Amino acid sequence: MTVTEALKKRISIRQFLPDPxxxxxxxxxxxAARWSPSGGNLQAWRVIAVAGExxxxxxxxxxxxxxxxxxxxxxxxxxYPPNLWEPYRTRRYKLGEDMYALLGxxxxxxxxxxxxxxxxxxxxxxxxxxxxVIEERMGHAQWAHLGMLIQSIALAATERGVGSCMxxxxxxxxxxxxxxxxxxxxxxxxxxxxxxxxxxxxxxxxLRSERAEVAEFAQLRGFx
Ligand SMILES: Cc1cc2nc3c(=O)[nH]c(=O)nc-3n(C[C@H](O)[C@H](O)[C@H](O)COP(=O)(O)O)c2cc1C
Numbered sequence: 001m002t003v004t005e006a007l008k009k010r011i012s013i014r015q016f017l018p019d020p021x022x023x024x025x026x027x028x029x030x031x032a033a034r035w036s037p038s039g040g041n042l043q044a045w046r047v048i049a050v051a052g053e054x055x056x057x058x059x060x061x062x063x064x065x066x067x068x069x070x071x072x073x074x075x076x077x078x079x080y081p082p083n084l085w086e087p088y089r090t091r092r093y094k095l096g097e098d099m100y101a102l103l104g105x106x107x108x109x110x111x112x113x114x115x116x117x118x119x120x121x122x123x124x125x126x127x128x129x130x131x132x133v134i135e136e137r138m139g140h141a142q143w144a145h146l147g148m149l150i151q152s153i154a155l156a157a158t159e160r161g162v163g164s165c166m167x168x169x170x171x172x173x174x175x176x177x178x179x180x181x182x183x184x185x186x187x188x189x190x191x192x193x194x195x196x197x198x199x200x201x202x203x204x205x206x207l208r209s210e211r212a213e214v215a216e217f218a219q220l221r222g223f224x
Contacts, residue, residue, distance in 0.1 A: 010164070012165040015205055016123070021051065047130055047132060047153075075171070098209065123194035123196075126163075130153070131177065135186050154193070167191055
């Protein structure tokens with residue numbers, strides 16, 4: 001698989017088979033992704049991978065937490081800026097509508113939509129969850145660098161036939177997760193990731209979200 005093929009094949013998987021991943025598979029993915037670049041080569045990240053009982057404990061923690069099902073619950077680092085503006089607002093809206101249409105959950109079924117959102121906190125059935133940890137005193141540059149690691153993990157997983165879904169939803173549980181994982185005082189969870197084998201029969205996994213054309217986001221200047 002070429003890098004371009006992996007880039008195009010990777011999509012967010014929101015229904016996984018229960019098949020476990022071996023520790024060596026997860027290590028192998030991390031082994032590839034550790035070559036991600038970071039400014040100054042700081043590699044200012046830590047990854048916590050949970051499977052089996054450790055995974056179930058996090059899922060339990062989520063179900064017991066009052067904050068769990070508030071998609072936009074935020075701390076001082078909210079997932080989206082308040083009052084999202086165009087074109088972002090429409091893109092976000094469309095993604096949600098396309099996904100719920102595939103799942104057959106209409107806008108009027110608020111409970112159904114909340115229940116689907118809550119599936120985030122079960123890793124959408126994935127056998128493995130990853131959590132990305134960064135030191136609180138790190139700035140926006142290091143957060144961008146962490147994103148490189150996260151995408152690398154997703155691409156390395158794709159290459160190995162392993163599906164993934166990045167999950168900022170876990171940011172709603174930063175405080176209890178910090179205690180749960182016994183993070184250092186200056187550490188925080190950025191986001192999570194579900195990892196496992198995609199359920200090929202699940203309609204939600206056929207969601208191919210749209211992208212802006214190159215001409216919409218890039219200017220190519222000075223070329224002859
Ligand atoms: C950092 C990050 C966090 C995300 N968090 C969530 C999440 O909590 N739940 C979810 O269902 N999708 C989440 N997504 C998936 C995005 O909705 C998805 O990447 C986007 O719509 C593009 O679709 P694709 O990944 O299928 O190409 C996240 C994506 C990124 C990059």
